[in-house]
Amino acid sequence: MATEETGRTAARRRNLAEGKIDFTAMYATHDAFERDLRRLTGAVAEGRAQTPGVAAGWESFKHQLHIHHTAEDATLWPALRRKVTEPADVEVIDAMKREHGRIDPLLAQVDAGFASGDQGALSAAAAEAAQALGEHMAHEEAAALPLIEAHLTKAEWNEFPKHSRKINSLGRGLEFLPWMLDEADPELHRSAMRILPAPARVIYRRVMLPRYAGKAYWK
Secondary structure, three states: OHHHHHHHHHHHHHHHHHOOOOOHHHHHHHHHHHHHHHHHHHHHHOOOOOOHHHHHHHHHHHHHHHHHHHHHHHHHHHHHHOOOOOHHHHHHHHHHHHHHHHHHHHHHHHHHHHHHOOHHHHHHHHHHHHHHHHHHHHHHHHHHHHHHHHHOOHHHHHHHHHHHHHHOOHHHHHHHHHHHHOOOOHHHHHHHHHHOOHHHHHHHHHHHHHHHHHOOOOO
8 A cells, every 4th residue: 555655646646747737736636535535434443424514524425425426527537538549548538437437326325324322323424435436536637637637628627616616605615725735635735835826825715714714624
């Protein structure tokens, strides 16, 4: 496992240093999904799964994941499908869509565990969802993001965050950045802050962060 993580981290560093597409937000979002699933499994193990903060954190996670996958399915995979011709590359795109479809039923199993109060079922469902999503994101970073780097223009890539903002609500949109950067890797955090213009950094510190902290997710 350590080797896999080291390889994934090294690939991220190379891309951030050399790639034409800036995947900072993609990497940070993936880390945020993994962080929330660790918080879920930790809350279940500690017997805190039925607290309001955990329930709110789970709903926030599901919303952010829905926006993320919906925007990918609407923008990135169709744009790539129009450009790639190699069968192996086409299979990568098809796999991304299949994996998205596999995850939603696993989230429904977590919902069922919450509703039933069966801690054993909830624990098993949370672990299965965490494993499936973790494997999907690792696969995406290793196989799909290099295709994006090779075949899409910056303008085509930018359709992904634009679509994400379009389908998000205003309230959830204000939460996205602090949610994404909550416990973020310091290098990713610095990269994200460099992308933001100075006025946006002020809004982030004075409005977004306090608003997000007030939600007390996962507490």
